[in-house]
Structure formats: C-alpha cells, structure tokens
Amino acid sequence: MTFSPNAVARLRDEREEESTKPYLARGSRAPRCHTCRVIESHCLCSWRPKVSARSGVCLIMTKKEVFKPSNTGWLIADVVSDNFAFIWSRTETDDGLLALLSDPQWQPYLVFPGEYVAPERVTHTVEIASSKRPLFILLDATWTEARKIFRKSPYFDALPILSLLPEKLSRYRLRRSTRSEHLCTAEVASLCLELAGDSEASSALDAYFDVFSQHYLDAKNQLPINESSVAHQELGVFVKDLPHNRSQ
Numbered sequence: 302m303t304f305s306p307n308a309v310a311r312l313r314d315e316r317e318e319e320s321t322k323p324y325l326a327r328g329s330r331a332p333r334c335h336t337c338r339v340i341e342s343h344c345l346c347s348w349r350p351k352v353s354a355r356s357g358v359c360l361i362m363t364k365k366e367v368f369k370p371s372n373t374g375w376l377i378a379d380v381v382s383d384n385f386a387f388i389w390s391r392t393e394t395d396d397g398l399l400a401l402l403s404d405p406q407w408q409p410y411l412v413f414p415g416e417y418v419a420p421e422r423v424t425h426t427v428e429i430a431s432s433k434r435p436l437f438i439l440l441d442a443t444w445t446e447a448r449k450i451f452r453k454s455p456y457f458d459a460l461p462i463l464s465l466l467p468e469k470l471s472r473y474r475l476r477r478s479t480r481s482e483h484l485c486t487a488e489v490a491s492l493c494l495e496l497a498g499d500s501e502a503s504s505a506l507d508a509y510f511d512v513f514s515q516h517y518l519d520a521k522n523q524l525p526i527n528e529s530s531v532a533h534q535e536l537g538v539f540v541k542d543l544p545h546n547r548s549q
C-alpha cells in the first residue's frame with residue numbers, strides 16, 4: 302500500500318545526509334525501523350492509518366526534535382496527507398514556508414495559547430470560506446523553544462492565532478484519561494482536526510498516538526508487543542490491511 306510522504310521523515314533524511322558524523326539520538330543503540338523509528342521488534346508500520354482530511358498541517362521544528370524517537374509530529378505527518386515540516390532558524394527563513402503561508406488555497410492558523418497574544422488576533426474556532434482549507438501551523442518543540450519561535454518569526458505576525466479553549470482541553474483529557482498537564486503535538490493536532498470537522502482524521506490520530514505510545518514503551522521496557530489492546534482495536538478501523546488479516 303502506498304502512503305503519502307511524511308515531511309518529518311524527509312527532514313530527518315536530509316539532516317542525516319548533511320551531518321558528517323551520524324546523529325545519535327537518545328536510546329538509539331537498539332536497531333530502529335527506518336520508516337516508523339520504533340525499535341524493530343515493535344515496528345509500527347503495519348498500523349499506519351489511511352484517512353482523508355480537508356485540513357493540512359505544517360510543523361515548525363527544531364533540529365533536535367526531528368531526530369527524537371519520541372517526537373509525535375511524525376505521527377501527524379503519517380496521518381494527514383497534506384503535511385509540511387520546516388526546521389526553524391532565527392537567522393534564516395525558509396522560502397518554502399513563506400510560499401506555503403501565501404498559497405491562496407490555505408487559511409493558515411498558528412496554534413498557540415491565546416494568553417500570550419493580543420486578543421484581536423485570537424480565535425477559538427475554525428471558520429473559513431469554502432474556497433480555502435485550514436492549515437494548522439504547530440510549533441513542534443519544547444515550550445521554551447516554542448515561545449522563542451513565536452517571538453522571533455515575523456512572518457507569523459499576520460496570522461490568526463488558534464487558541465484551544467481550556468474546557469475543550471479538559472474535556473479531551475477526560476475522554477482520553479490523559480494525566481499529563483501538557484498535551485503533546487499529536488494531541489493538539491487531533492483537537493485542531495476535530496475543530497475543523499475532520500473527525501475521522503482526528504480519531505485516527507488519537508488511536509495511532511495511543512498505539513505508538515504502547516509500542517514505544519513496550520519496546521523500551523522489553524515487553525512483548527500486545528496487538529489486542531483497546532488502542533489497537535480503535536486504530537484497526539482506520540487501517541486498511543490489518544496485520545492479522547494478512548496472508549504470509
């Protein structure tokens with residue numbers, strides 16, 4: 302089965318080629334699958350969902366983030382076929398990013414907490430003309446890095462800010478019994494997709510993130526893979542060719 306390209310994987314491959322010495326991500330001693338980054342014995346590739354979405358997603362990343370095996374922007378790029386990713390630099394602006402921001406087919410929204418922004422720029426809903434499609438720009442970095450990217454990227458100054466309302470966030474946490482205070486990038490993207498009416502892609506991304514977390518942790522703790530979990534069942538709905546249905 303063919304999948305649309307993953308822009309984060311492309312960035313990783315480009316950076317790997319550029320660097321003179323191989324970049325050793327943490328925990329990189331065990332062999333990892335080159336396609337899904339999970340330790341080979343717990344490879345996620347056959348669980349990649351195939352869904353369609355009207356929305357696009359653009360990830361702004363740091364160099365480090367591209368190589369982190371735990372990065373969840375990668376999962377978004379696996380699920381949303383119109384995905385873009387750029388490495389942020391304070392001194393250089395990527396022409397590809399500027400072209401994307403001015404492409405008339407997209408209505409970009411920069412996803413960021415509203416309390417840090419002038420109120421007139423902030424919106425909590427996604428309502429756009431039918432001639433345009435929403436493009437969610439996500440700062441896929443630590444919170445400290447994200448604030449810096451936000452402050453020092455003048456080309457974002459004109460964009461509307463999509464701020465997720467606290468009640469939406471807490472309802473999401475409750476539904477998914479997420480304990481952590483901060484949502485990861487994949488969870489934020491899922492909420493954005495839901496706001497845009499891309500509910501299938503939103504649910505697929507939630508389930509894919511859960512399955513990824515399970516494979517990732519089981520591999521780390523050297524536990525056998527358990528493909529009969531609830532998360533796998535939920536994800537299975539969006540996987541066209543399930544592993545256990547396959548002939549050898």
Ligand SMILES: [Zn+2]
Pocket residue numbers: 334335336337338339344345346347
């Ligand atoms: Zn894999």
